[in-house]
Amino acid sequence: AQSVTQLDSQVPVFEEAPVELRCNYSSSVSVYLFWYVQYPNQGLQLLLKYLSGSTLVKGINGFEAEFNKSQTSFHLRKPSVHISDTAEYFCAVRVNSGGYQKVTFGIGTKLQVIP
Amino acid sequence: DTEVTQTPKHLVMGMTNKKSLKCEQHMGHRAMYWYKQKAKKPPELMFVYSYEKLSINESVPSRFSPECPNSSLLNLHLHALQPEDSALYLCASSRTPSPPRWEGNQPQHFGDGTRLSIL
Numbered sequence: 001a002q003s004v005t006q007l008d009s010q011v012p013v014f015e016e017a018p019v020e021l022r023c024n025y026s027s028s029v030s031v032y033l034f035w036y037v038q039y040p041n042q043g044l045q046l047l048l049k050y051l052s053g054s055t056l057v058k059g060i061n062g063f064e065a066e067f068n069k070s071q072t073s074f075h076l077r078k079p080s081v082h083i084s085d086t087a088e089y090f091c092a093v094r095v096n097s098g099g100y101q102k103v104t105f106g107i108g109t110k111l112q113v114i115p
Numbered sequence: 116d117t118e119v120t121q122t123p124k125h126l127v128m129g130m131t132n133k134k135s136l137k138c139e140q141h142m143g144h145r146a147m148y149w150y151k152q153k154a155k156k157p158p159e160l161m162f163v164y165s166y167e168k169l170s171i172n173e174s175v176p177s178r179f180s181p182e183c184p185n186s187s188l189l190n191l192h193l194h195a196l197q198p199e200d201s202a203l204y205l206c207a208s209s210r211t212p213s214p215p216r217w218e219g220n221q222p223q224h225f226g227d228g229t230r231l232s233i234l
Contacts, residue, residue: 034222043119043205043225044158090157094223100146100165101209101223105157 002027002093006106013081014114021076021109023091033074034092035065038108044090050074061085086113118142119226121206127232130196136229138189138206147189148223149181150205158205164189165211196233203228 007022025033032051036044048059055067065076074091091106119140128134138147146165150158163171164183172181178200180192189206207223 036225041227041230043121043227044207045225046222049222100148100163100170100211102163102171103160103223108155108157 002029002031002095002102002104004091004093004104004106006091006109008109009107010110010112012112012114015083016080018079019077019081019085019111021089021091021111023074023076023106025072025074025091025093027093027095029095032094032096033065033067034094034103035059035063035074035076036090036092036105037061038088038090040087047076047089081111081113083113083115085111087111119206119208119224121204121226121229123229124227125230125232127234128193128196129234130198132196133192133194135193136191136204136206136231138191138208138226139187140208140224141187142208142224143186143210144208144224145186145211146209147183148207148209149189149191150207152203152205152228154202162191193231196231198233201231201233203230 003026005024013019034049035047037047038044047063048057050057050067058064063078088108090108092103094101094103122137148163149161152158160173161175162181167183178195182190205228206226209223
């Protein structure tokens with residue numbers, strides 16, 4: 001079975017400052033890793049994904065994440081946040097099973113950007 | 116704009132009512148999912164359909180009844196719900212990650228959800 005740990009439930013950061021949202025995972029099989037963002041009263045939007053290849057992946061809205069297999073981490077970073085980045089961020093791990101995907105989400109990190 | 120469309124966006128119902136949530140996608144995805152999300156919690160998987168057949172039921176109470184009438188539509192029929200069933204219900208779809216068309220690299224696409232309130 002796979003699991004995801006998001007170490008911070010809330011992260012306050014000033015506008016234009018850098019931010020890192022932490023995510024660690026565990027799995028006994030190969031996984032795909034994702035970060036999703038959820039704005040208030042909306043569904044989940046994919047920020048970025050790691051499937052294979054380069055360990056540094058770039059996503060939308062200036063976000064990037066680095067896959068570290070030895071530390072089983074997939075931390076999300078942005079060098080300069082904007083007010084509009086205020087949202088809930090979910091790290092997720094996925095395994096493929098037959099004809100569908102089994103996704104496990106972390107508990108989420110609320111990013112609060114302070115003007 | 117999301118490629119997965121959920122209706123209605125909001126639903127208020129009494130515990131004796133019968134209602135249905137609808138989900139539609141036209142991306143040719145053959146796997147579709149229902150999730151339940153309580154406030155300040157991550158989505159929890161309820162059901163998975165693969166090629167219009169139920170593949171996973173995560174021990175969901177029978178007052179929730181899923182249906183996949185065709186490859187583009189996914190319904191969730193609701194009957195005799197409890198106040199604790201109030202939540203955001205999310206639908207998602209994905210390409211099927213299995214041979215012969217190995218599309219396991221594709222992510223799930225989520226709708227904006229239906230916010231359900233049980234009185």
